[in-house]
Amino acid sequence: MAAVVLTACGGEERGSGAEAKGKSRAAVSADRATAARDAVWADIRAAVAAGDFEPPRFIAADSLLGPCEVGAVVRAGTKPDPEAVAEVVAxxxxxxxxQKRQSSIDDNDAxxxxxxxxxxxxxAGTVSEKAVSFGPATADRPFKGLVFRGRFLGDGTCSASSTTASRRSG
Known part of the structure; x- marks a missing residue:
């Protein structure tokens, strides 16, 4: 997939297969960014399933800070079992x-x-509902479960996909 993202940076020559089929460079880059975002969603789904949690609820793109982000939550009702969380990370x-970092504070692990x-x-754990709202502030009450937030740091070719993340849950 790195080649896919890096290829989006390099541009394409005139008369390439994509343009010959009627796609602009921007459309090809958007397709690649969407494919990369879909891969992150697939990773989150698989990780949550490995921990035997309910399927994640993906956050609609318009609720995120930018189109190059993904967000998902799994409401557990209680602090998630550490062994199940270890399966998610594995x-x-x-x-x-x-893994670049790991920390434990109060009632959660990050x-x-x-x-x-x-x-x-x-x-994984207990955080404020406001911290996981991904949009306008909500009542500041405890949220117990899993929270994922991903961000694309690449070349900026990420753009809003034609389908929202909220349709991709489960």
Whole structure:
């Protein structure tokens, strides 16, 4: 996938296959960015399933800070079992995410992971509902579960896809 993202940076020659089929460079870059975002969603789904949690609820693109971000939550009702959370982290690592940091504070554990030009922050435990709202502030009450927030740090070719993340849940 790194080649896909890097290829988007390099541009294409005139008369390339994509343009010959009627696609502009911008459309090809948007397609690649969407494919990369879809891969991050797939990784989150697989990781959550590995921990035997309910499927994640993906946050609609218009609720995020920018089109080059992904967000997902899994409401657990209680602090997630540490062994199940370890399975989530292990699956992400198996899928190529490198752990850059890990911390534990109060009632939650957090990880910072990277893969290619993406960073993924993952929190398991109790945090404020406001912290996981991904949009306008909500009542500041406890949220217990899993929270994922990813951001593309690449060349800026990421653009809003034609389908919103909210349709990709489950």
């Amino acid at each position: 699956e992400l690592k198996d899928r190529g995410w490198r 990880w910072g992971l990277e893969r290619r030009e993406w960073v993924l922050n993952f929190v």
